[in-house]
Amino acid sequence: MPGPSHTGMVEKRGAGHWLSHAGLILGVLIIAFPIWLAFVASTVTNQEIVQPPMPLWPGDRFYENYSNALVSGINAPVARMLMNSAVMALGIALGKILISLLSAFAIVYFRFPGRRLFFWLIFLTLMLPVEVRIVPTYEVAANLNLLNSYSGLIFPLIASATATFLFRQFFMTVPDELAEAARVDGARPMRFFWDILVPMSRTNMAALFVILFIYGWNQYLWPLLITTDPSMNTIVMGIKQMFPSGDDYADWPVIMATSILAMLPPVIVVITMQKLFIRGLVDTEK
Amino acid sequence: MATITLDNIKKSFGKTDVIHGVSIDIEDGEFIVIVGPSGCGKSTLLRMVAGLETITGGEVQIGGTRVNETEPMDRDIAMVFQNYALYPHMSVFDNMAYGLKIAKTPKSEIAERVAVAAKMLQLEPYLTRRPRELSGGQRQRVAMGRAIVRKPKAFLFDEPLSNLDAKLRVQMRLEIKALQRELGITALYVTHDQVEAMTLADRMIVMNAGVADQIGAPLEVYANPLTEFVAGFIGSPATNFLPAAALPGTPASAARVGIRPEHAWLSTEGEARLTGTAVYSEALGAETLVHLRLPDGEMFTIRQDGARAQPAEHQTCHVAWDTDQQMEFDEAGRRI
Incomplete structure (x- = not known):
């Protein structure tokens, strides 16, 4: 039985396949990063934000900040x-x-x-x-x-x-x-x-x-x-x-x-x- | 159930006259077929009876009352469309019940009437389905059902079978006829298919370019066409027409002579009225259509029994017919 022709989908299993995925993931990260930063900033104190370096992981003030805002x-x-x-x-x-x-x-x-x-x-x-x-x-x-x-x-x-x-x-x-x-x-x-x-x-x-x-x-x-x-x-x-x-x-x-x-x-x-x-x-x- | 009267009905779109005055008295329970080639105004005529098209001149009466200015809904007619025109988002039941719902019929009566119609049309298993889940024949039946449940004064059919395949068309044709007989409702049926017209009609209206060339029972129209157009349109294969000058013994006023393929036969040289060359034969089993080319280049068709010998290609053939059966027409195409 002849296998599927080695064009189209099959070809993309190689390096190109991973490369395009890597490209897409990078794109998503670039777009999502500011949103992530905004989320992080909404869970820490003002002090932590204005003082460099800015935190990259959420803090413990989620509940206070959000209820305060709402x-x-x-x-x-x-x-x-x-x-x-x-x-x-x-x-x-x-x-x-x-x-x-x-x-x-x-x-x-x-x-x-x-x-x-x-x-x-x-x-x-x-x-x-x-x-x-x-x-x-x-x-x-x-x-x-x-x-x-x-x-x-x-x-x-x-x-x-x-x-x-x-x-x-x-x-x-x-x-x-x-x-x-x-x-x-x-x-x-x-x-x-x-x-x-x-x-x-x-x-x-x-x-x-x-x-x-x-x-x-x-x-x-x-x-x-x-x-x-x-x-x-x-x-x-x-x-x-x-x-x-x-x-x-x-x-x-x-x-x-x-x-x-x-x-x-x-x-x-x-x-x-x-x-x-x-x-x-x-x-x-x- | 009602009589329908068309009195010199005319229709113009702007300056173009489409229908030049059609008159007919339709009896209660009669099945009338309007037949003609496309563009002859047959659908327009039907739509004027339905009230979907305004009437330029003349009068339409349903059940003895003038309805020229009446809205379609108040004329108490039901119409079956070529593309069925089923409401795509409604179930079969709702499609059939819609008109009754608008008329504020009590729910129990709606259910009862739809059930009766569904039984008549073998649609009972499909009542909850949507139109797109049905085959062409079933959709056609739903459209019929929608017309039946209304118990209208008249059914109007606008080429209802033209979207079905040949086999289903024959079957639905019989069903429509049986149903109309059973319900006894006056019907007007538009088609371009002369077989449908011949088989369904009590009387038919043969339309030609906005004029009713002939109104009569199918066999009468076939046997005794009043115009050259009707002679050519009704009957299959179509009538052969010859210039009268080519045939000795025709009256002086005749311009053209029509001979039906089934009335002519291949003959001996002695009795021949015409001579031509066999071009090809179509053997259909029960019958054979022999196509001849006449010396003037015109074609002539003979319909003969399938058991008889077919002429070979390019063979010279002699043709004869009974002069009693030939139809003579004057310059204007009227029968003499």
């Missing part, structure tokens, strides 16, 4: 900031999904005057990042008394051209006969939307949720502008607020604990949702 923090308790971030990220992710689903539904399934114009207008806003329109947006938010509120954190960021475009593309692959069958079955447009389109889009929704949650969680500039009350700070901008101005000393262990805490929710979302959308990819239902 309960009292520096400007506001980190637990509070985590809550604010969670509300903002969830609000943005879910809101964006809902609004994009509805607007894509309108664009794909209804013939109304200016349909193409509206689509291209939405598409055009893809090219305008938050930073470009941030001053007028702030003006509007301030006039509407949205400063220091969840509404102010969420609503200005809740429309998504990308997600609308994505759902539009998906809806266009749904056979017309399905909509017609639903019409014959007696489903009015919104019934068709909820009973058929939304369940069919759930894989796309899961994938988008991950991306949009992280997008919402990582917002920095907008919360920095719109929240002045520390109790409304989100965690990502809150970290920056923890740095002292002037000659005060920085409470590094608490700041580092906060950083680690800020990283956890996106990681959890990615890990749990990953399972869901891999399952979604395996049983395609079109």
Whole structure:
């Protein structure tokens, strides 16, 4: 019986195989090292951090530093900031999904005057990042008394051209006969939307949720502008607020604990949702 | 169960007229097949009856009521689509029950009606499955089931068998016919397959470029086609057409003459009305199709019994037929 040809996979068993692994491991170490340092810094005293050499192994202050950060923090308790971030990220992710689903539904399934114009207008806003329109947006938010509120954190960021475009593309692959069958079955447009389109889009929704949650969680500039009350700070901008101005000393262990805490929710979302959308990819239902 | 009346139905997309006025009175429980080549407007006609396409002119009545402006859901019809159009995320049961659920039918009645339909269609073991876990034939049955449970006034079929393989198509054809007979529900069925049309129809509408060329019972249409198009489209293999000038003894008004392959035979030189060269023969067992090339280059097909001798290639053949069976058409393609 002839053996497998000595190309491809088999060849990689040699030195090349180990070399590429070594390269990958090195890469992981380089990327993970700062995170490890942050973790180490969050488990020792401030004294140990400011005094060189910096420790490379965790100390014994894990519990104190983290409970200190969560309960009292520096400007506001980190637990509070985590809550604010969670509300903002969830609000943005879910809101964006809902609004994009509805607007894509309108664009794909209804013939109304200016349909193409509206689509291209939405598409055009893809090219305008938050930073470009941030001053007028702030003006509007301030006039509407949205400063220091969840509404102010969420609503200005809740429309998504990308997600609308994505759902539009998906809806266009749904056979017309399905909509017609639903019409014959007696489903009015919104019934068709909820009973058929939304369940069919759930894989796309899961994938988008991950991306949009992280997008919402990582917002920095907008919360920095719109929240002045520390109790409304989100965690990502809150970290920056923890740095002292002037000659005060920085409470590094608490700041580092906060950083680690800020990283956890996106990681959890990615890990749990990953399972869901891999399952979604395996049983395609079109 | 209801009568359906189409009164001079017209359809235009912008300035293009697609359907030029079709009229028919369909009796309660009748099986009507709309047949024609692709692009003749047969699906559009069906979709206008369904309410999925607006009606440009004329009137559609279902059960004696004008439904031109009525939404599909309120016309009380059920439709079976070419690609089945099953809801992919719902089980077979839910697919069949969806229309009833929307109509707010009591749960116990839904369960009962779906059970009856499932039994009729041998779908009982599959009620919890998703459409993608079913074969093509089973999906087709679910689509049928979805139509049956509604107890509609009429069934509308849009080429429902064209995605199935040949064997399954024959089987489902018989099942559809039996089911429609059993339920006694008026049916409109669109197909491009003339065999389906011949076997299923009580009456058929032969469509040609947006015009109903002929409406009648299948055998009547076959025996007595009113136009050259119908003569060529209904019957397999297709009718041979010859210029009338080539045949002595045809009326002066005739432009073309049609002879069905089954009506012509290879003859002796004495009785021959035509002479050609054998190009090839297709022996199908029970019958043989002999293809001849005429002196003017046109092809002529003869269908003969499989037991008879086949002419050798390039052999000169003589062809005869009974002049009573030849069909004469005028310049415009109308039967004389």
